[in-house]
Amino acid sequence: MSDVARAAGVSPMTVSYTYNRPERVSADSRDKVLRTAAELGYAGPDPSARSLRYGATRTLGVVLGEHLTYAFDDPQAVRFLAGVAEVCAERGYGLLIVPTGTGDEDPERVVSAAVDAYIVWTTTDDDPVLAAACSTRRPVVVHGGPEREGTTLVGIDNRGAARAVGAEVFATARRPAVLSFPVDRRRDTFVRPGVDPDTVAYPVTRDRLAGYRDAALDLGVDWSEVPVGVCRTNDAAEARAVMGRLLAAAPDVDAVAAMSDQLALGALRAGGPVRVSGWDDADVAREHGLTSVAQSLREQGAACAAAALGDPVADHRDAWRVVRRASTGG
Amino acid sequence: MSDVARAAGVSPMTVSYTYNRPERVSADSRDKVLRTAAELGYAGPDPSARSLRYGATRTLGVVLGEHLTYAFDDPQAVRFLAGVAEVCAERGYGLLIVPTGTGDEDPERVVSAAVDAYIVWTTTDDDPVLAAACSTRRPVVVHGGPEREGTTLVGIDNRGAARAVGAEVFATARRPAVLSFPVDRRRDTFVRPGVDPDTVAYPVTRDRLAGYRDAALDLGVDWSEVPVGVCRTNDAAEARAVMGRLLAAAPDVDAVAAMSDQLALGALRAGGPVRVSGWDDADVAREHGLTSVAQSLREQGAACAAAALGDPVADHRDAWRVVRRASTGG
DNA sequence: TCGACATTGTGTAACGCTACACAGATACGA
DNA sequence: TCGTATCTGTGTAGCGTTACACAATGTCGA
Numbered sequence: 148m149s150d151v152a153r154a155a156g157v158s159p160m161t162v163s164y165t166y167n168r169p170e171r172v173s174a175d176s177r178d179k180v181l182r183t184a185a186e187l188g189y190a191g192p193d194p195s196a197r198s199l200r201y202g203a204t205r206t207l208g209v210v211l212g213e214h215l216t217y218a219f220d221d222p223q224a225v226r227f228l229a230g231v232a233e234v235c236a237e238r239g240y241g242l243l244i245v246p247t248g249t250g251d252e253d254p255e256r257v258v259s260a261a262v263d264a265y266i267v268w269t270t271t272d273d274d275p276v277l278a279a280a281c282s283t284r285r286p287v288v289v290h291g292g293p294e295r296e297g298t299t300l301v302g303i304d305n306r307g308a309a310r311a312v313g314a315e316v317f318a319t320a321r322r323p324a325v326l327s328f329p330v331d332r333r334r335d336t337f338v339r340p341g342v343d344p345d346t347v348a349y350p351v352t353r354d355r356l357a358g359y360r361d362a363a364l365d366l367g368v369d370w371s372e373v374p375v376g377v378c379r380t381n382d383a384a385e386a387r388a389v390m391g392r393l394l395a396a397a398p399d400v401d402a403v404a405a406m407s408d409q410l411a412l413g414a415l416r417a418g419g420p421v422r423v424s425g426w427d428d429a430d431v432a433r434e435h436g437l438t439s440v441a442q443s444l445r446e447q448g449a450a451c452a453a454a455a456l457g458d459p460v461a462d463h464r465d466a467w468r469v470v471r472r473a474s475t476g477g
Numbered sequence: 478m479s480d481v482a483r484a485a486g487v488s489p490m491t492v493s494y495t496y497n498r499p500e501r502v503s504a505d506s507r508d509k510v511l512r513t514a515a516e517l518g519y520a521g522p523d524p525s526a527r528s529l530r531y532g533a534t535r536t537l538g539v540v541l542g543e544h545l546t547y548a549f550d551d552p553q554a555v556r557f558l559a560g561v562a563e564v565c566a567e568r569g570y571g572l573l574i575v576p577t578g579t580g581d582e583d584p585e586r587v588v589s590a591a592v593d594a595y596i597v598w599t600t601t602d603d604d605p606v607l608a609a610a611c612s613t614r615r616p617v618v619v620h621g622g623p624e625r626e627g628t629t630l631v632g633i634d635n636r637g638a639a640r641a642v643g644a645e646v647f648a649t650a651r652r653p654a655v656l657s658f659p660v661d662r663r664r665d666t667f668v669r670p671g672v673d674p675d676t677v678a679y680p681v682t683r684d685r686l687a688g689y690r691d692a693a694l695d696l697g698v699d700w701s702e703v704p705v706g707v708c709r710t711n712d713a714a715e716a717r718a719v720m721g722r723l724l725a726a727a728p729d730v731d732a733v734a735a736m737s738d739q740l741a742l743g744a745l746r747a748g749g750p751v752r753v754s755g756w757d758d759a760d761v762a763r764e765h766g767l768t769s770v771a772q773s774l775r776e777q778g779a780a781c782a783a784a785a786l787g788d789p790v791a792d793h794r795d796a797w798r799v800v801r802r803a804s805t806g807g
Numbered sequence: 808t809c810g811a812c813a814t815t816g817t818g819t820a821a822c823g824c825t826a827c828a829c830a831g832a833t834a835c836g837a
Numbered sequence: 838t839c840g841t842a843t844c845t846g847t848g849t850a851g852c853g854t855t856a857c858a859c860a861a862t863g864t865c866g867a
Binding site: 157158159160161164171172173176196198199200201202 | 814815816817818821822823824
């Protein structure tokens with residue numbers, strides 16, 4: 148910048164004003180500065196220096212959990228991101244996907260991201276990256292959970308919703324079952340009856356599991372007899388395989404509550420149970436006549452972004468409803 | 478930082494070394510510094526200042542085109558992003574989605590993003606944002622096109638691929654048709670016969686259209702008789718509607734080459750033509766037995782990221798193949 | 808002719824950090 | 838006892854910018 152100033156025969160401040168407050172500078176100097184800048188290949192103030200000076204970066208950081216790679220494969224996460232991106236674009240904020248690799252590296256690294264606030268996608272209670280984000284004293288908005296002092300939480304009442312859809316899908320069942328997201332950071336797949344919600348590290352998964360258990364108890368079903376199939380990723384093909392194992396272990400299962408439409412689709416394809424419910428009411432649910440818990444992740448993403456930027460956010464706890472379709476008898 | 482230094486009774490440099498070269502500092506001072514930092518709520522060096530000092534941000538910028546919102550709705554773009562994200566996560570780079578709104582605002586704003594390099598998703602020849610990115614003198618990698626002096630281009634030979642799949646889908650057809658992406662930034666939808674590829678502003682769309690025309694000419698079909706349906710977004714529902722209009726105008730159409738599997742799916746659902754081909758070989762193509770041009774956008778995303786970071790990249794021009802399925806007679 | 812006021816340009820200082828060169832202390836073999 | 842090497846801490850300078858206060862000019866009405 149000082150080169151440009153020298154070459155144009157003005158002071159650096161004039162150059163600065165040319166870019167930031169063009170009206171503060173005479174048309175003459177402005178033209179001269181811009182011409183000189185073009186000649187010298189100067190493309191405007193350096194963003195890092197500017198952020199340093201301003202104390203703000205006009206960028207939101209999104210932490211997508213320990214496996215960034217899964218995030219883009221998960222249509223839910225993508226819809227959520229779309230909501231965040233929408234608000235960012237509107238306000239001219241950048242959207243930084245914070246690099247988190249295998250989860251083994253130093254979580255403090257996340258704080259080396261130049262952002263004004265963090266949005267954290269559903270994670271575990273003990274996620275070190277969440278802790279690191281909080282330690283920066285920048286605003287932190289968490290989607291789904293965990294709830295944490297000093298952060299804003301955006302999400303629905305997963306337990307209540309699970310109970311409601313569970314009542315629907317388990318209604319006439321003799322042997323209900325559940326298809327679940329991972330229960331801890333190791334993301335093992337397994338099938339086991341009566342998984343205790345309290346042992347689940349992801350708050351969202353924990354709440355949904357507890358809600359399904361509520362529904363089972365409401366119907367007088369012994370939870371310890373309810374097989375739970377845990378899938379590593381939110382993927383229909385994997386869910387189908389896990390469902391196969393579940394049916395091998397408990398062939399009389401005739402109803403499955405799944406934590407996503409993708410998992411539910413896998414259950415349908417495994418060809419076993421009569422009644423199936425999903426979650427999120429994605430296109431795929433509509434196409435396959437799947438009973439599902441409708442919620443707008445896009446809206447929640449937008450709400451997270453707005454909250455991160457300091458706007459007051461509406462309570463989303465009741466922003467869900469059960470959509471009944473053929474997969475639970477219409 | 479200087480506060481911490483003062484409180485811990487050491488110099489700022491010692492604090493700096495504590496974070497950046499812990500081994501350069503005695504265990505005593507290190508502990509003292511970290512303890513003091515924790516007390517004062519100091520969470521490590523400020524990223525902006527650090528970038529300024531280093532002259533690098535360890536962040537890659539991705540420009541998703543004039544309508545950020547569409548990008549996340551487009552499964553192709555998402556897969557591409559997944560590839561970029563993968564490389565970023567591996568190397569500890571952040572991935573910044575550069576805010577581009579309606580396209581009306583000052584394109585120079587993109588250069589106000591603190592990134593080390595830009596990756597530009599398929600855009601038009603005259604995209605002002607691309608120009609702005611180039612003017613920063615930071616490395617620019619373009620996916621798909623346009624080709625531009627001083628930038629790296631990653632992408633397949635769209636014309637060749639379109640010609641090949643066109644030969645397949647048009648083979649026994651009496652009246653071929655095309656379902657296309659938008660032809661310019663206005664993104665109008667329309668149906669018109671013989672759209673001239675040279676009038677198309679998006680290089681990728683232009684090349685594919687030219688390839689389809691090549692295929693038509695190879696079969697002795699008069700291009701000016703070939704109806705082209707242009708869709709605003711990469712969405713099956715919209716494609717179905719456009720296909721309906723196309724069939725209304727030309728009911729004898731019996732083969733459709735579509736520029737994506739989503740568009741092809743829309744064509745299938747419109748229930749008209751016998752032969753249909755898609756593009757990208759997504760899950761949806763496999764499920765519906767759709768002949769498609771297979772290419773790995775994820776790999777191309779990864780290649781773009783690698784190129785942006787200065788790695789030499791393999792040529793992707795021939796990284797495609799036609800997958801024949803039932804939709805063109807097996 | 809003078810002061811009040813608007814317009815335009817400039818210098819200083821600071822944003823928070825780290826490369827570099829150097830200083831003091833300690834250890835060790837000769 | 839001395840020189841040399843190693844370890845640890847510090848000061849300076851500068852990365853590129855902009856807020857702020859001020860100076861230099863021009864404009865205008867009284």
